[in-house]
Amino acid sequence: MAKTDVEPMIHEDALPGEEGKLDPKPDWQPRYAGSARLKDKVAIITGADSGIGRAVAALYAREGADIAIFYLCEHEDAENTKKIVEAEGRRAILVPGDLGNPDFAPKAVQKVIDTFGRLDIVVNNAGEQHPDEDIRDITDDQLRRTFQSNIFSMFYLVQAARPHLNKGAAIINCTSVTMYKGSEKLLDYSATKGAITAFTRSLSANLVGDGIRVNAVAPGPIWTPLNPFGGKPAKEIPDFGKDTPMGRPGQPNEVAPAFLFLACEDASYMTGQVLHPNGGIIVNG
Structure with a gap:
């Protein structure tokens, strides 16, 4: 890793968290029969071991795609996602590693190409x-790590994937x-999400001439390992999501269809856009 990089903060808290230990379990199962909208496509899905990523992998597989499951360290969860994809009759490979490390993406993408021979979809x-109550509590390591994981990783992966798209x-x-809408206790996280939206709009303009579409999904509070395993104060978990209209x-399988729509030909006239599965929160953007 570059000398300015910071190791994943998996020892400071329970992140990224194990879906198998959640109670109740998130709903990842696709809600309808597939219609071959992604037939024989190949998709990289990061964070596909659990949560939204798992639900997207399951739905993409049902629609005919082979899946490269990128994840950090939750091997059991990732193996379960692989089994879910294979149960849909599609192929899957596991690609563990730190997406915040600039050296990881080129090797990981090459593994996908060596296995499947093509790449059609990248889901970041x-x-x-x-969470932090006070901006002064955000350490330099945390700030760097959050940006590495949430936005630097997208640059690294798209750079590595670009020759194959x-x-x-x-x-x-x-x-x-x-x-x-901001988040008073997620200052660094919210800042990265603003960067992701700007990145999406800018990259869409950069690639539109090559026929590559770039869009985003902006979920609201979704029941995944992210919040219960350290992403939100424990005392707030019982009321998680209750402030939505x-x-x-939401459940992961209520978000996955937005990722499917943007990946398939149904969205052929959409680029630079953001979809909002958020329980009715009006965001005007």
């Missing part, structure tokens, strides 16, 4: 968050409702 979903390819980035957190 992985991320981390660390042809006309018709799609890139979908995961931003957040916090980019639009729908009065509850």
